[in-house]
Amino acid sequence: MSAEPAAAAAPATNPIAPRRLAIGGILKEAFLTAIVALVLAIPLVGFRIVESGGTTGLRTRFWWVAIATGAVFAGRLALGLWRGAMPPRAVTGASWFDPVARYGRRHARLAAAAGIAVALALPALPYASRSVVDLATTVIIYVMLGWGLNVVVGLAGLLDLGYVAFYAVGAYSFALLAHDLGFTFWEALPLSGLLAATAGVLLGFPVLRLRGDYLAIVTLGFGEIIHILLLNWTSLTYGPNGIGDIPRPGLFGLVFERRAPPGFTTFHDFLGVPFNPSQRIDFLYYLVLALALIVNLFTLRLRRLPIGRAWEALREDEIACRALGINPVNVKLSAFGIGAMLGGFAGAFFATRQGFISPESFTFTESATILAIVVLGGMGSQMGVVLAALLLVVLPELGRGFAEFRMLIFGAAMVGIMVWRPQGLLARREPSLRLHPRGDGP
Amino acid sequence: MSEKLLEVTHLSMRFGGLSAIEDLSFTANQREITALIGPNGAGKTTVFNCLTGFYRPSGGSLVLHRDARRFALERMADHRIAREAGVARTFQNIRLFAGMTLLENLVVAQHGELMRASRFSVAGLLGFPPYRRAEKIAVGKARDWLDRLGLTDRADMAAGGLSYGDRRRLEIARAMCTGPALLCLDEPAAGLNPHESAMLNDLLRAIRDEYRIGLLLIEHDMKVVMGISDHIVVLDHGNKIADGTPEAVRADPGVVRAYLGEPEEAGE
Numbered sequence: 001m002s003a004e005p006a007a008a009a010a011p012a013t014n015p016i017a018p019r020r021l022a023i024g025g026i027l028k029e030a031f032l033t034a035i036v037a038l039v040l041a042i043p044l045v046g047f048r049i050v051e052s053g054g055t056t057g058l059r060t061r062f063w064w065v066a067i068a069t070g071a072v073f074a075g076r077l078a079l080g081l082w083r084g085a086m087p088p089r090a091v092t093g094a095s096w097f098d099p100v101a102r103y104g105r106r107h108a109r110l111a112a113a114a115g116i117a118v119a120l121a122l123p124a125l126p127y128a129s130r131s132v133v134d135l136a137t138t139v140i141i142y143v144m145l146g147w148g149l150n151v152v153v154g155l156a157g158l159l160d161l162g163y164v165a166f167y168a169v170g171a172y173s174f175a176l177l178a179h180d181l182g183f184t185f186w187e188a189l190p191l192s193g194l195l196a197a198t199a200g201v202l203l204g205f206p207v208l209r210l211r212g213d214y215l216a217i218v219t220l221g222f223g224e225i226i227h228i229l230l231l232n233w234t235s236l237t238y239g240p241n242g243i244g245d246i247p248r249p250g251l252f253g254l255v256f257e258r259r260a261p262p263g264f265t266t267f268h269d270f271l272g273v274p275f276n277p278s279q280r281i282d283f284l285y286y287l288v289l290a291l292a293l294i295v296n297l298f299t300l301r302l303r304r305l306p307i308g309r310a311w312e313a314l315r316e317d318e319i320a321c322r323a324l325g326i327n328p329v330n331v332k333l334s335a336f337g338i339g340a341m342l343g344g345f346a347g348a349f350f351a352t353r354q355g356f357i358s359p360e361s362f363t364f365t366e367s368a369t370i371l372a373i374v375v376l377g378g379m380g381s382q383m384g385v386v387l388a389a390l391l392l393v394v395l396p397e398l399g400r401g402f403a404e405f406r407m408l409i410f411g412a413a414m415v416g417i418m419v420w421r422p423q424g425l426l427a428r429r430e431p432s433l434r435l436h437p438r439g440d441g442p
Numbered sequence: 443m444s445e446k447l448l449e450v451t452h453l454s455m456r457f458g459g460l461s462a463i464e465d466l467s468f469t470a471n472q473r474e475i476t477a478l479i480g481p482n483g484a485g486k487t488t489v490f491n492c493l494t495g496f497y498r499p500s501g502g503s504l505v506l507h508r509d510a511r512r513f514a515l516e517r518m519a520d521h522r523i524a525r526e527a528g529v530a531r532t533f534q535n536i537r538l539f540a541g542m543t544l545l546e547n548l549v550v551a552q553h554g555e556l557m558r559a560s561r562f563s564v565a566g567l568l569g570f571p572p573y574r575r576a577e578k579i580a581v582g583k584a585r586d587w588l589d590r591l592g593l594t595d596r597a598d599m600a601a602g603g604l605s606y607g608d609r610r611r612l613e614i615a616r617a618m619c620t621g622p623a624l625l626c627l628d629e630p631a632a633g634l635n636p637h638e639s640a641m642l643n644d645l646l647r648a649i650r651d652e653y654r655i656g657l658l659l660i661e662h663d664m665k666v667v668m669g670i671s672d673h674i675v676v677l678d679h680g681n682k683i684a685d686g687t688p689e690a691v692r693a694d695p696g697v698v699r700a701y702l703g704e705p706e707e708a709g710e
Contacts, residue, residue, distance in 0.1 A: 306549075320537040326550070
C-alpha cells in the first residue's frame with residue numbers, strides 16, 4: 001500500500017510505465033504549425049476577388065483565416081496527444097500491419113486457395129450479374145498484364161514504361177490473324193503471344209546497354225511508336241477506325257452464338273439448354289482464368305529456375321553477374337521476351353472479349369496503370385499483383401457514384417497506400433530455394 | 443613443378459592521355475598465391491579489370507592456361523572469361539546480391555551448369571529429373587561452402603544483412619562456386635579486424651591447397667601479403683618495380699622507396 005504512491009511519484013524511473021505526455025512541447029508544436037497555417041491562409045483564403053457591376057474588388061475574409069488556423073492548431077494538438085499516448089514504436093522496422101509477416105506463409109497459401117475458389121465460383125454467386133463477370137474478366141486481364149510486367153520490372157529490374165506496346169502487339173496480332181487471315185481463336189492465341197515475344201526481344205536489343213531512367217525513356221518511346229504505328233499504318237491496322245468482328249473463342253468446335261454458322265454447332269444446342277448470352281461471358285471468364293492460372297504457375301516456376309534467379313541477380317548487380325559468367329544479354333532478352341509474351345496473351349484476350357480494338361485502348365495511361373499494379377502490389381510479388389489489380393480496376397468502378405470525384409478518390413487511395421506501405425502491398429520476398437524448410441531454424 | 447597459369451605480357455592500358463599500366467609483364471603459377479601490391483593508384487585494380495574483361499587492354503596479351511587449353515583473355519567478353527576460361531573475381535567494394543539469400547548467391551554462381559541442366563529452362567519448367575539432380579548438386583556445393591564459412595544457419599537470410607567480414611568471405615565463396623581456375627581477389631582483407639584477417643588467411647591457403655587453383659590477390663595489408671603469398675609483383679605508377687618471393691621483395695630498395703616515399707631523384 002505504501003508502495004503505490006512511491007511508484008506514482010517516480011514514473012520516469014519505471015521503464016514500463018507509459019511516457020509522460022510532454023504537454024508543453026506538443027502545445028508549442030501545435031502553435032508553430034498554426035502560425036505556418038496562418039501565413040499560408042492569409043493569401044490563400046483571406047482574400048476574395050468579387051465582381052460587382054463591372055468593377056472588380058477585393059474582399060477580405062479574415063473569419064475564414066481564423067477558422068483554418070484554429071482547425072490546424074486543434075488538429076496538430078490532437079495528433080500530438082494521440083502520438084504521445086501511443087506506445088513507442090518498436091525498432092524492428094516491421095509495419096504494424098504486415099499480413100504476410102503476421103499470418104505467415106501458410107495463411108498466405110490459404111488466402112491464395114480461397115481466392116482461386118472464389119474466382120472459380122464467381123459466375124455462380126448470387127450477385128454475379130453479367131457486368132460483374134465482365135469486370136472480373138477485366139481484372140484477370142490486368143492481373144496477367146501485371147504478372148508479365150512483373151517479370152521485367154519486378155524480377156529483372158528493367159523499368160519498362162512502354163509495356164502497353166506488347167499488349168497492343170498481342171491484341172492486334174490476334175485481331176488481324178483472326179479477321180484478315182481467318183485464324184480461329186486457338187490458332188491465333190499462341191501466335192499472338194509469339195509475335196509479342198518477338199517484339200519484346202526486338203525492343204530488348206537496342207536497350208541492352210541501358211538501365212534505370214534511360215531505359216524507362218526508351219521504352220516510353222517504344223510504346224508511343226507502336227501507338228502511332230497503329231494509328232497511321234492504315235493499310236494494315238485500319239488506323240483509328242480499329243478492327244471489329246473479332247471472332248469469339250469456341251470450345252472444341254462449339255460456338256457461343258444464338259444461331260450456329262453453317263457447319264458449326266452451338267454450345268446451348270449441344271448441351272440442350274436454352275440460349276443465354278451470359279454463357280459466352282462466363283466461358284470467356286473461365287478461359288481467361290484458366291490461362292491466368294497457367295501463367296501464374298509458369299512464372300512461379302521460372303522464378304525458381306536458374307533463369308529466374310539470373311533475372312533477380314541482374315536486378316541486384318549486373319557487374320557481379322558478368323563476373324560470375326552470366327551473359328546479361330541473354331538474361332535481359334529472355335526477361336523482355338517472356339514479359340512481352342504474357343502481355344501478348346493478355347492482349348489477345350482483350351481483343352476477343354471486346355470484339356473490337358482500336359489504338360485508343362493502347363495509350364500511355366495503360367502502361368502507367370499496369371506499372372502501378374506492379375509497384376502497388378509489391379515488386380516481384382504474384383499475390384500482390386492480384387490484390388493491386390483488383391484494387392485498381394474495381395475501385396474506379398465502385399466510385400462511379402461519386403461522379404467527378406471518382407479519380408480524385410482513386411488518386412488519394414493510391415497515395416494513401418504508398419504512404420502506408422511504400423514497398424507495395426505484399427513486399428516480402430520468398431527465397432527461390434531454401435536450405436532449411438520454413439519454420440526450421442532462425 | 444610450378445606450371446604457368448596466367449601469362450601477362452607487355453600489357454598496357456591507357457585512358458585517353460592517362461597511362462594506367464605501361465608494358466607490364468608477369469606470370470602467375472598454378473597452385474600459388476600471387477600478390478599484386480603497390481601504392482594507391484599504382485594500377486592494380488586496372489590489371490584486374492583487364493584480366494576479367496571489364497576493360498579491353500590497349501596493348502599486350504593475357505593468356506590463361508586451363509586443362510591444356512589456351513585462352514586469350516584480351517579478346518574475350520567478360521562473362522565468357524568467367525565461364526570458359528575460369529577466372530573468378532571479387533570486388534573491392536563487395537558486390538553480393540544483397541536482396542537474395544546466401545544460398546541463392548552461391549547457386550546463382552553456378553548458373554552456367556544449371557542452365558545447361560535445365561535445357562535452357564524447358565526441362566526445368568517441366569521438372570525433369572536431370573534438372574532436379576543438377577539443382578541438388580548445386581545446392582550441395584553451396585552448402586559445403588556455407589558449412590566452411592560457418593554460415594549454414596543463415597543460409598536463407600538476405601546476404602545484405604551479413605556483417606562486413608562475412609560478406610567478404612561469402613563473396614569469395616560465391617566466386618569459388620563458379621569452379622574457377624584462377625581466383626582474383628581485390629583487397630579481400632580491407633576493413634577486416636585481426637581475427638577476421640587471420641581467418642581469411644586460412645581460407646585462402648585452404649583454397650590453394652584443396653582446390654589446387656591459382657590465386658591472384660591485390661592487397662594493402664602487408665601482414666596478409668607476406669604471410670600467404672608465394673610470389674609478389676610490385677607495381678608503381680603502372681610499372682612493375684619488383685617481382686619475386688616475399689623475402690626478395692621485402693629487401694628490394696625500389697619497393698621500400700615506393701612505399702616509404704623517399705624523395706625522388708632530381709630530373710625525374
